[in-house]
Amino acid sequence: MAELVLAPDDSPSDVRRHVESCSECAVTLAALSDVRRLVGEESLVPAPAGVRDRVMAQARTRPPPADDVVRPLASTVPAASRRGPRIPVWAAGLAAAVALVAGLGIGRVTVPEPAAPEPEDPGSVVAAADLTALDSDADRGVARAVSVDDMVTLRVSARELGDEDGFHEVWLINVDGTRMVALGVLADWDTGEFQVPRGLIEEGYRIVDISVEPEDGDPTHSGVSLARGELA
Known part of the structure; x- marks a missing residue:
């Protein structure tokens, strides 16, 4: 078959x-x-x-x-x-x-073996956050701030965010609870990497937030957060 x-x-x-x-x-x-x-x-x-x-x-x-x-x-x-x-x-x-x-093993399809990818620099984890749902302690993934070549990259891997209409966006919220910045949209499988100025985290932008955003062109936070955790 x-x-x-x-x-x-x-x-x-x-x-x-x-x-x-x-x-x-x-x-x-x-x-x-x-x-x-x-x-x-x-x-x-x-x-x-x-x-x-x-x-x-x-x-x-x-x-x-x-x-x-x-x-x-x-x-x-x-x-x-x-x-x-x-x-x-x-x-x-x-x-x-x-x-x-x-x-795939019957020999009908023959292609060269792909070359092994170059190993990525794992960097040094300077902070991490367990992401949980806001209405419970349900695990929703993890976020890690990784230092590579004097740059800070926030690596987000989320799970079970639901299937609401819209897209998932990552934010950094200041610990004062009044300021936030948008980092970008999570790719397929709800994973993504985002370049973050080191000073931003040092200034208190340590709360990682994942929201669901409607496709309405409004750049502000929808107010609906699916997961959150504080880098420590």
Whole structure:
């Protein structure tokens, strides 16, 4: 099935005919095709050793909800299969992940091994803050002020900030509670690095705040903070 997604022109004709007539295989193919589509045009490389085992282990620890189902996508499943039985989301997702991991090892896709990245200078941590939700003590990540080559970089790694509409912005609030400066927007996966003048932290701007901001063009703080912690 993975081969049918990764190298359709090289797949045996009897496999293609079977998928066209088998509703369960058509659903699995739809899930596989979605995984490949999400990868985009990036070159595929063999999965690291142990990935398949970890996928299987994680899947086995999650019992499938009885009503968690997925239907074939109209754009990728033959019309004859759309009336077939519904397949659980966990089964289709597991099939997609494991089959693609296996498919990447069949030799159909060959690309050079990527060069190892240059190691980054970890710098020296001069201050750190545990980020928590404002309405509880729930962990929301960590922020570290790192000194590298006489510069201070605030490295923020947040989690579970919710899915409210808008974007997540990082602020430094002065300990006097009346002044603040915006540092920038968190990137995907709610992580980011921000250059901070050393004097700013020394002047008391030590409270790291993450807000959710509507896309309304207003540069001021929305007043809705998702996480906060003080550098110490």
